[in-house]
Amino acid sequence: MLFIGIDLGTSAVKLLLTDETGRILNIVEREYSMSFPEPGWSEQEPEDWWKAIKDGIPELLQDADPSQVAGIGTTGQMHGLVVLDDDDQVIRPAILWNDGRTQKQTEMLNTEIGKDVLSERTGNIAFAGFTAPKLLWMKENEPENFAKIRRIMLPKDYVNHKLTGACATDYSDASGMLLLDVKNRRWSTEMLEICSVTEEQLPELHESSDPIGRLTPEAAEALGLSEDVVVCAGAGDNAAAAVGCGAVGDGRCNISLGTSGTVFITSDEFKVDAKNALHAFDHADGGYHLMGCILSAASCNKWWMDEILKTGDYAGEQTGIGPEDLGKNDVYFLPYLMGERSPHNDPAARGAFIGLRMDTKREEMTQAVLEGVAFAIRDCLEIAKEQGIEVTESTLCGGGAKSPLWRQILADVLDIDLLIPRTEQGPGYGGAMLAAVACGVYPDVSSCAKAFVSTKETVTPDSETARLYDERYRQWHALYPALRAAREQTEE
Numbered sequence: 175m176l177f178i179g180i181d182l183g184t185s186a187v188k189l190l191l192t193d194e195t196g197r198i199l200n201i202v203e204r205e206y207s208m209s210f211p212e213p214g215w216s217e218q219e220p221e222d223w224w225k226a227i228k229d230g231i232p233e234l235l236q237d238a239d240p241s242q243v244a245g246i247g248t249t250g251q252m253h254g255l256v257v258l259d260d261d262d263q264v265i266r267p268a269i270l271w272n273d274g275r276t277q278k279q280t281e282m283l284n285t286e287i288g289k290d291v292l293s294e295r296t297g298n299i300a301f302a303g304f305t306a307p308k309l310l311w312m313k314e315n316e317p318e319n320f321a322k323i324r325r326i327m328l329p330k331d332y333v334n335h336k337l338t339g340a341c342a343t344d345y346s347d348a349s350g351m352l353l354l355d356v357k358n359r360r361w362s363t364e365m366l367e368i369c370s371v372t373e374e375q376l377p378e379l380h381e382s383s384d385p386i387g388r389l390t391p392e393a394a395e396a397l398g399l400s401e402d403v404v405v406c407a408g409a410g411d412n413a414a415a416a417v418g419c420g421a422v423g424d425g426r427c428n429i430s431l432g433t434s435g436t437v438f439i440t441s442d443e444f445k446v447d448a449k450n451a452l453h454a455f456d457h458a459d460g461g462y463h464l465m466g467c468i469l470s471a472a473s474c475n476k477w478w479m480d481e482i483l484k485t486g487d488y489a490g491e492q493t494g495i496g497p498e499d500l501g502k503n504d505v506y507f508l509p510y511l512m513g514e515r516s517p518h519n520d521p522a523a524r525g526a527f528i529g530l531r532m533d534t535k536r537e538e539m540t541q542a543v544l545e546g547v548a549f550a551i552r553d554c555l556e557i558a559k560e561q562g563i564e565v566t567e568s569t570l571c572g573g574g575a576k577s578p579l580w581r582q583i584l585a586d587v588l589d590i591d592l593l594i595p596r597t598e599q600g601p602g603y604g605g606a607m608l609a610a611v612a613c614g615v616y617p618d619v620s621s622c623a624k625a626f627v628s629t630k631e632t633v634t635p636d637s638e639t640a641r642l643y644d645e646r647y648r649q650w651h652a653l654y655p656a657l658r659a660a661r662e663q664t665e666e
Contacts, residue, residue: 175194175242175243175245175615176192176238176242176243177191177244177245177613178190178246178605178609179192179247179249179414179599179601179602179606179607180227180246180248180249180330180333180408181250181411181605182329182411183432183433184270184271185206185433186205186206187206187226187227188599188601188602189202189203189227190602190605191235192603192606192626194615196627200236200237200238201602202230204226204227204229204230205226206218206226214275215269215274215275216269216272216512217267217269218270219264219267220268220332221264223332223333224333227397228396231398232398240400241400244403244404245403245404245610245612245613246403246405246406246605247409247604247606247607247609247610247612248330248337248405248406249411249604249605249608250328250410252410252412253270253303253304253350253351254268254269254305255268255269255305255309255312255326256326256327256328256329256332257322257327258323259322259323260322260324265319266319269308269311271303272303272434273302273303273308274302274512276307276310276521277521277522279308279310280301280304280307280519283300283307283310283352283368293446295355296355297356297357297453297455298349298352298454298455301352301453301515301519302513302521304352305351305352306351306352307352309326309370309371313369323375324375325341325377326375327341328348328351330408330410331343331408337389338388339387339390340386340387341377342377342379342386342387343377344379344382344384344407344408344458345359345456346409346412346455347408348377348456349410349454350410352365353365353366353371354379356455359456360379361376361379381407381460382409382413382458382459382608382619383407383608383611383612383619384612385405385612386406386407388401388404389401389402404613405612406609406612408605409604409608410458412438412465412467413457413463414458414602415430415571415572415600416428416463416569416600417604418571418597418599418601418603418604418607418626419569419571419595419600420595420623421440421569422440422458422459422461423440423442423459424440424442425441426440427440427567427569428569429551429569429571430570430572431570431571431572431575432471432572433470434468434469434470434471435467435468435470435471435472435574436466436468437465437466437551437558437568438464439464439558439563439565440459440461440462441463442461445462445464445561447464448561451466451516451519451554451557452464452516458604459620460619464561466517466551466554468509468515468551469511469513469514469515471547471550472547474507474525474547475488475547478539478540478543483536483540488577489577491536492577492579494536497582497636497639500586500642501638501639501641501642503542503646504529504531506527506528506646506653507527508526508546508657509547509550510523510524510526510654511525514550517554518658523654523658541583545583545587547574547580548584548588549587551587551588552587552647555588565588565590567592567593568590568591569594569595570592571598581633582633585634585635586636587640587647589644590635591633593629594629594630594631594632594633595629596627596628596630597627607619607626610622
């Protein structure tokens with residue numbers, strides 16, 4: 175048997191093919207565009223996702239027997255709003271996870287409804303990227319489009335709809351909508367009422383490895399696959415990445431350095447961060463997790479390299495930064511290029527370099543970018559520590575994890591061991607694993623993880639460098655409150 179994992183990312187879809195032992199046979203990537211109609215807005219055309227998948231899967235299968243494909247597991251960017259009309263046509267471009275237009279609606283939910291009420295009903299407070307504020311924005315600003323809504327979907331659910339015709343989602347992805355009662359795994363009737371939507375407009379809820387259907391004749395023909403292929407509910411990208419890295423069961427941690435950065439801490443029991451700075455979500459293994467999310471992680475380095483330095487030689491730019499430089503950089507970078515979610519919940523936050531001098535070198539600024547992201551990740555772990563959760567090691571995935579320098583900086587800043595999985599394709603690999611469970615090859619996600627996942631390298635922190643970074647983290651941590659105070663003073 176063969177299994178396809180579809181990872182619907184922000185800038186591209188990654189398609190992955192595995193056999194039933196977890197051996198990766200092929201990986202294909204197809205890019206698509208993103209639009210920014212106004213500052214802070216972020217949109218995509220859902221049809222572009224489907225076109226990219228249709229274009230990529232034949233290449234994915236060029237050296238394989240398509241008749242052996244038994245299942246597909248889709249994962250992807252969370253929180254995005256996809257709306258369809260009575261004819262199953264997309265009403266407007268998808269509003270993405272990193273869109274900041276809902277500041278007004280987010281503030282209304284957190285103040286008028288109240289953070290305590292939201293936390294009680296959903297396990298979370300409102301963040302600008304969540305789906306519920308997007309619905310409220312659409313109701314207020316596009317009432318004609320809002321009135322046309324028949325189906326409300328998340329990005330990966332739209333793909334699954336194109337594959338099977340089903341309107342379904344999974345608990346991990348639905349957790350990020352602010353419409354789900356996360357603890358009890360059901361839609362919150364109170365939140366639906368607040369957002370003026372009905373349960374009939376929402377997808378059916380499933381565990382991530384549940385089969386939701388088989389390929390429609392149209393989808394099978396377009397992809398060159400059998401109509402017998404099983405499609406599972408799938409998972410949000412962070413939950414799928416955790417599965418793909420083996421972070422299943424109680425007390426595990428996975429850190430992702432993708433476009434955004436996440437800290438993903440698993441639990442068998444439902445837990446809520448007292449400050450609601452971390453998200454309390456369902457996990458793809460049937461359990462729960464706390465998650466901190468920084469909106470800009472590897473995207474900070476991409477911005478610095480592509481837009482500022484105008485180079486594609488990412489590794490070359492890091493060669494001038496040696497072990498002797500770590501923990502000693504006096505240049506600081508705040509990675510808030512798209513605002514920030516955890517722990518600040520501030521869509522108006524902005525990036526900044528602090529500490530520049532006449533003798534500041536290019537390498538020091540590059541190092542500051544990598545360190546700034548690591549410090550922001552540590553912010554999330556510090557919140558977990560305040561809740562009595564002590565993380566001593568974590569798996570690490572995402573594009574940023576390919577950099578040996580960045581891996582070492584992160585290990586030193588966090589002062590924990592980082593376990594590098596044998597495969598770096600966390601979300602897509604997790605999607606394929608969920609498909610294998612859906613097809614009955616493994617009885618549950620935990621069994622599949624034991625069979626599929628292994629560690630190829632452990633990055634250990636240097637104790638002296640960790641001490642130096644601890645001092646610099648304290649200095650860095652004080653910068654955001656000071657800059658926010660200055661910003662708010664000028665806005666008065």
